[in-house]
Amino acid sequence: MLHVKDPIGANLDRPLAGEDFRAAERFLYTEARLLDAENYTGWIALVDEDIRYWMPGMETRRRDDKRGPYAYGEMAYFDDTYAELKVRVARYNEPSAWADNPATRHAHIITNIEAYETNDPTLVAVFSCFTNVRNRNEKDQDVIHGRREDVLRRHGAGFRLALRRIFTVHNVLLSKNLNTFL
Amino acid sequence: MSLTRLCALADLGPDKITRVEVEGRSPVALALADGGAVAFDDTCPHADESLSQGWVEDGRIVCAVHFAEFEIGSGKAHNAPIGCGRLRFYPTEIRDGAVHADLAD
Amino acid sequence: MCKAGRPDMKPAYPQAGSYPQFADLVDTERSQVDRKVFHDEAIYQAELRQIFGRAWLFLAHESQIPGAGDFVRTKMGEDDVIVVRQRDGKIGAFLNSCPHRGNRVCMVDAGKKARGFICNYHGWSFGIDGRLVGTDGKVYDTDPDFEKHAITLTPVAQVASYKGLVFGTFDPNAPSLADWFGPFTWYLDVMLDNDPEGTEFIGGCIRSEIECNWKFPAENFVGDILHAYWTHQSGAQAILGGGVDLGPQYDERAFQASIYGHGIETNLDKTGNTKTLGYPELVDYVFSQYDKAKDRLGETRARMVGAISSCTVFPNFSFLPGQATFRVWQPKGPNKIELYTWTLVNKSMPEHIKELYRRGTMMTFSPGGVFEMDDGENWEYCTKANEGWVTRHQPLHYALGISSKIDAPDLPGHIHRGSLNDANQRYFYTRWAEFMRFDNWSDLMTAETAPPAKAAPGVAAE
Numbered sequence: 123m124l125h126v127k128d129p130i131g132a133n134l135d136r137p138l139a140g141e142d143f144r145a146a147e148r149f150l151y152t153e154a155r156l157l158d159a160e161n162y163t164g165w166i167a168l169v170d171e172d173i174r175y176w177m178p179g180m181e182t183r184r185r186d187d188k189r190g191p192y193a194y195g196e197m198a199y200f201d202d203t204y205a206e207l208k209v210r211v212a213r214y215n216e217p218s219a220w221a222d223n224p225a226t227r228h229a230h231i232i233t234n235i236e237a238y239e240t241n242d243p244t245l246v247a248v249f250s251c252f253t254n255v256r257n258r259n260e261k262d263q264d265v266i267h268g269r270r271e272d273v274l275r276r277h278g279a280g281f282r283l284a285l286r287r288i289f290t291v292h293n294v295l296l297s298k299n300l301n302t303f304l
Numbered sequence: 305m306s307l308t309r310l311c312a313l314a315d316l317g318p319d320k321i322t323r324v325e326v327e328g329r330s331p332v333a334l335a336l337a338d339g340g341a342v343a344f345d346d347t348c349p350h351a352d353e354s355l356s357q358g359w360v361e362d363g364r365i366v367c368a369v370h371f372a373e374f375e376i377g378s379g380k381a382h383n384a385p386i387g388c389g390r391l392r393f394y395p396t397e398i399r400d401g402a403v404h405a406d407l408a409d
Numbered sequence: 410m411c412k413a414g415r416p417d418m419k420p421a422y423p424q425a426g427s428y429p430q431f432a433d434l435v436d437t438e439r440s441q442v443d444r445k446v447f448h449d450e451a452i453y454q455a456e457l458r459q460i461f462g463r464a465w466l467f468l469a470h471e472s473q474i475p476g477a478g479d480f481v482r483t484k485m486g487e488d489d490v491i492v493v494r495q496r497d498g499k500i501g502a503f504l505n506s507c508p509h510r511g512n513r514v515c516m517v518d519a520g521k522k523a524r525g526f527i528c529n530y531h532g533w534s535f536g537i538d539g540r541l542v543g544t545d546g547k548v549y550d551t552d553p554d555f556e557k558h559a560i561t562l563t564p565v566a567q568v569a570s571y572k573g574l575v576f577g578t579f580d581p582n583a584p585s586l587a588d589w590f591g592p593f594t595w596y597l598d599v600m601l602d603n604d605p606e607g608t609e610f611i612g613g614c615i616r617s618e619i620e621c622n623w624k625f626p627a628e629n630f631v632g633d634i635l636h637a638y639w640t641h642q643s644g645a646q647a648i649l650g651g652g653v654d655l656g657p658q659y660d661e662r663a664f665q666a667s668i669y670g671h672g673i674e675t676n677l678d679k680t681g682n683t684k685t686l687g688y689p690e691l692v693d694y695v696f697s698q699y700d701k702a703k704d705r706l707g708e709t710r711a712r713m714v715g716a717i718s719s720c721t722v723f724p725n726f727s728f729l730p731g732q733a734t735f736r737v738w739q740p741k742g743p744n745k746i747e748l749y750t751w752t753l754v755n756k757s758m759p760e761h762i763k764e765l766y767r768r769g770t771m772m773t774f775s776p777g778g779v780f781e782m783d784d785g786e787n788w789e790y791c792t793k794a795n796e797g798w799v800t801r802h803q804p805l806h807y808a809l810g811i812s813s814k815i816d817a818p819d820l821p822g823h824i825h826r827g828s829l830n831d832a833n834q835r836y837f838y839t840r841w842a843e844f845m846r847f848d849n850w851s852d853l854m855t856a857e858t859a860p861p862a863k864a865a866p867g868v869a870a871e
Contacts, residue, residue, distance in 0.1 A: 177777075179615045181518040186383070189521075197613030197752065197767070199777050206772060209647050209687060213779040216643035220783045262789075293518070294747055295617040298785030300777035351546025359496075369534045369543030371524040 124245070126174035126201075126285055127194035130271045132238035132247035146237040146248055146274060149281045154230035157303055160222065162211040165303065170275050170282040175202040177288035177304065192289070199300055200288070207303075214301075221301045226258040228302060240273070245284065248272040254304055256297075264297035266290055268304065307397060307404035310334060314401065316341060321365065323356035326407065332394070334403055335360050337376050343394040343405040344379065348372065350388035365391065415554060418508055420563040422579055425463055425848045428455050432846035435838045437857075440808035440831070442838050447622040448795040453743040459844045460724050461486025463580035465589045467726035467737050468492045468502055468565075470751065471573045472609035478522040478537050481614075482515055483749070484739045485577060490565060491515050492575065493523065493537045502565035502577045503539045514562065518614070526562075535562050572601040573608050584850055591860050592821035593668040596720065599713045600730050603702040606757040610735070611767050615750045617776045621788035623725055623740040624841070626748070629784070630719045630727035631672040632665050632833025635809070637717075637780075640787060644779035648687045648772070655829065658717075663828035666820055668860045670723035670840025672833030675730070677709065681717035682731025685780070686769025694762050695731070709819070717828075723840055728753070733766045734774040744792055750775060807831045807838070822860045 124131055138146055149168070156165040169175075177199040178192035192198075202210070213219050234251040254266040268290035274281035288304050310324045310332060322334045323346045333346035333355045346355050348367045357368040364373040364382065372384035379391035394405040431452050434443035446452055466485045469492045473481050480493035482505060489505040491514075507514050507528040514526040514535060525542065527534045532545045539562040549555045565577040569586040571594065576586055583589070590597065601608055619626070629636065637645075638653045645653045663676035679699065680692045695715035703711035715731040728735040733754060739747040752770045754763045773780045795801040810830035817824035825832035836858055843856045 179613050181613065183517050184520055187517070187520055193612060195612070195764075195767075197611060197615045197750070197775075198771060199615065199775060201768060201771060206687075206768070209772060210777070210779060213643045213647035213782070216646050218639075218646075219643035220640065221786055262786075293616070295615070295776050297617060297776065298619040298621075298789060299617075299782040301782050348546070351543070352550065353543045353546045357542055366524060368525065368536060369546060370527065370532070371534075 124240075124273055124285055126176040126287060130247040130273050130285065130287065131240040131242075131245075132236075132249070133240060134238060136239040138237040138239065138246060143237050145280060146246060147235050149274060149283075150232050150235060150248065150250055150272075153283070154232050157230050158228045160214065160225060160228065162214045162303075166207060166211050168281075168283055169204065169207060170277075170284040171204045173202070173204050173207065173283060173285065175200050175207060175286050175288075175303075177201075177290070180290055180293055182293050199295075210303075221299055224258065226256050226301060229253075229255040230302075230304075231255070234269075244276050246274050246276070246281070248274055252304060254302060256302060266292065266295075266297065266300075266304065268292075270304070306406065306408060307399075308407050309399075310343065310403045310405055312402050313341060313398055316403070319360050321346075321356045321358055321360065323354060329407065332405065332407065333365075335365065335376075337363070341396050341398065341403045342376055343396045343403070343407075344374075345392050348388075349381070349391055350385050355391075415556065418556070418559045418561075420561065422566055422581055423458065423462055425459050425580075426455075427848045428459065428845045431455055432842040435842040437835065437839055437842075439804075440806070440811055440835055441804050442807055444795050444801045444803065444805060446838075446841070447624065447792055448743050448801060450743055453740070455845060456740070457486050460841070461488075461579075461740065463578060463583055464724055464844070465567075465569075465576040465578045465583065465586055466724075467722065468568070468575045468577050469500075470608070470610040470735075470753070471500070471570060471575055472756075473519070473612075474500065476522060478524065479520070480515070480523050480537070481519045482517065483737075484747070485565065485579065486740060488579075489513065490577070491526065491562075492568075492577075495538060500568055500570065500575055501538060502568045502575075503535075503562035504565070506563070507533055507535075508541075508560050508562070509533050539564055571597065574601065580850075582850060584854060588854065589669070590671065590722075591668050593666075593671045593722075593860075595710075595821045596666060596673045596713075597722075598706060599710045599718075600728065600733075600753065603698070603706055603711070603714050604755040604757050605705070606755065608753050609756050611752040611754060611763065613751075615775055617748050618741075619746050619748055619785045619788060620744055621746060621785070621792040622743055623738045623746045624837075625788040625791050626738045626746070626784070627721050627723075627725050627727060628834045628837050629788070630729070631670075631721035631837045632667075632674040632719070632828075632830065634659070634674050634717060634719060635829045636787070640783050641780050643783065644773070645685065647779050648685055659829050660827040663826075664815075664817065664820065665825045665828055665830050665833045666822040667833045667836035667858065668822040669854075670837050670843075670858050671721065672836060673718060673720040673730075674828040674830070674833060675713050675716055675718035676828050677712035678716045679712050680715035680731065682729055683715035685773060686732060686765070687772055688765045688769060691762065691765045691769065694758075721837065723837065724844075729774065732770065732774060734770045736774075807835050818863055821863060823858075 179197045231253040236249045238247045256264045271287040273285035275284040331346040353369040358366045373382040374391035396405045474494040477496045492502045512530045514528045525536045534543045541560040566581040568577045642652045658676045665674045718730040721727040725738045736750040813825045840858045
């Protein structure tokens with residue numbers, strides 16, 4: 123069983139091909155479109171109930187520091203199960219979620235997509251990069267750049283998000299909040 | 305083997321490095337390790353700083369200035385700046401409560 | 410420079426001055442604060458000198474740096490500081506700036522077992538005690554006029570701990586940390602001493618940037634629980650399935666306490682804050698520890714351990730008892746802060762309980778947290794609105810509960826009835842004005858915000 127603290131088990135010599143790859147790619151774009159539209163209920167419908175969703179805080183450390191820039195079990199932005207993601211979705215759906223009322227304008231830009239088989243035929247490993255732009259009111263703008271490592275579980279003709287590791291390039295988050303999913 | 309008397313064993317302390325001036329040659333450094341005294345060049349092979357400013361940690365001599373680490377015995381350098389050579393160690397013997405070393409080339 | 414004498418490399422600690430014209434912007438007669446204190450650049454510079462240049466500021470938790478050479482880098486005001494455990498076990502703190510050309514000597518956020526800090530520019534090397542131990546090892550050592558032993562990283566003038574929390578001040582003449590808190594430690598102990606084994610921080614620190622004046626979040630935590638009712642309806646609904654209910658627990662069994670501008674607002678509901686973390690198991694845990702806390706702290710403070718409560722230690726260190734989030738609002742000019750957040754737990758807590766606090770603070774008081782998410786925009790627009798020339802001349806109202814002061818002989822400090830009250834915020838700005846007005850500690854420690862004499866402050870409640 124994969125754990126969110128570990129690499130996602132991509133077999134780099136076995137890339138997904140053809141329609142299988144396009145389906146994985148389409149999954150990420152669909153997800154981004156739902157998040158752009160603030161359709162959090164639609165988004166969480168794409169999430170596996172066993173999801174682990176982790177975005178650690180990124181520290182600046184010496185190259186020879188064994189801890190590295192992040193460590194599982196330490197402070198993070200997200201380290202969520204399905205139940206915890208649902209709590210966040212519930213807040214977005216409240217009219218008094220002031221950071222989202224008036225609405226935030228989102229663009230989840232997803233690039234550098236690579237998809238590989240894992241040792242489990244029901245799971246595929248997907249790498250991607252993102253630029254997340256949020257803009258609200260007149261000109262309050264927040265931009266986050268980073269990389270994602272996902273595990274997608276095969277589900278009918280498509281996929282469900284089973285695990286996501288999010289690594290931003292930022293040390294200090296250059297935003298007052300994180301009112302989105304990445 | 306010609307031994308040079310360096311200092312009383314009682315002058316050495318745990319973890320610290322003691323520098324001894326020796327006539328006619330560069331200073332020698334002494335530390336307690338492996339249940340006895342070890343002797344080595346006080347001048348760091350990297351940048352001529354005195355190793356007596358440093359300390360002993362996990363079987364290594366640590367230079368306090370640029371943080372090179374030298375294995376006790378072999379003198380092999382770790383975590384050292386570019387161009388840092390091996391640290392030279394000398395055989396020691398305790399006689400009458402004093403540390404002696406063979407400083408011959 | 411052409412005469413080329415020897416430099417005087419003694420560390421310098423700038424002296425405070427007096428700014429009565431800024432102090433007067435806090436009108437205690439009318440319970441008003443002039444908006445100028447939130448946007449004016451000259452006032453901000455005076456804050457760096459008067460407040461951040463001499464107050465005791467939060468640096469670290471001792472648990473972050475257990476071994477010799479373990480260090481974290483942080484800020485005191487806008488000054489970059491390295492906090493490092495010494496080989497004798499004490500904690501030192503130094504300006505992160507090489508005395509040669511001023512470059513940072515430590516670029517990283519934290520680390521273990523540092524041997525020292527070497528400047529990347531010319532290789533000047535400093536021990537963990539701040540002393541210059543060497544340079545390049547070749548050139549300077551052959552210069553007969555080079556006085557290596559006179560050179561050091563500038564030490565933070567005083568560093569001291571209170572029950573695991575490490576503070577520092579740039580003022581060699583500042584009173585001791587114990588005097589700085591006065592009897593306010595009676596309230597700090599609710600979080601820091603409800604268990605004999607003490608506390609620790611969970612590893613790591615989440616940092617974010619908010620475009621607001623640093624005093625807005627500081628005043629919010631010092632005594633503005635009222636905002637939760639409106640600001641945090643959505644978060645409360647998501648976690649608790651209902652909005653914030655302003656019931657009698659905020660009035661009859663609640664109070665605000667202020668000492669030297671430090672303030673805590675609390676009610677006595679035992680687990681109100683802990684409930685909002687969203688894990689019933691945590692609430693059960695806090696209840697299960699109640700008797701033990703009561704033996705240690707007495708009934709009043711034992712009821713505060715998980716209660717709805719918030720606290721600011723003047724000027725910019727805040728925490729939420731029960732929710733376990735600890736934070737510093739680092740000033741970055743009049744219109745910006747960096748927010749550093751940590752999670753504090755008792756060392757003796759089982760691992761799964763510590764983990765629930767970690768997850769709970771992430772769910773609530775973190776940039777993506779369902780409560781914190783809605784705070785930042787309020788503080789940003791409280792700050793930005795003052796760009797308007799006419800707007801910035803309008804009064805601000807800090808007058809809730811002006812007749813609610815009570816004697817409360819059992820509680821240290823200035824006490825006001827009910828936690829829905831602006832009292833602590835008034836004391837916070839009064840303290841701010843005292844720092845603007847006074848250039849000496851004798852006046853600062855005997856001014857209006859000093860604690861009133863009580864029979865046995867700090868123990869009367871037991």
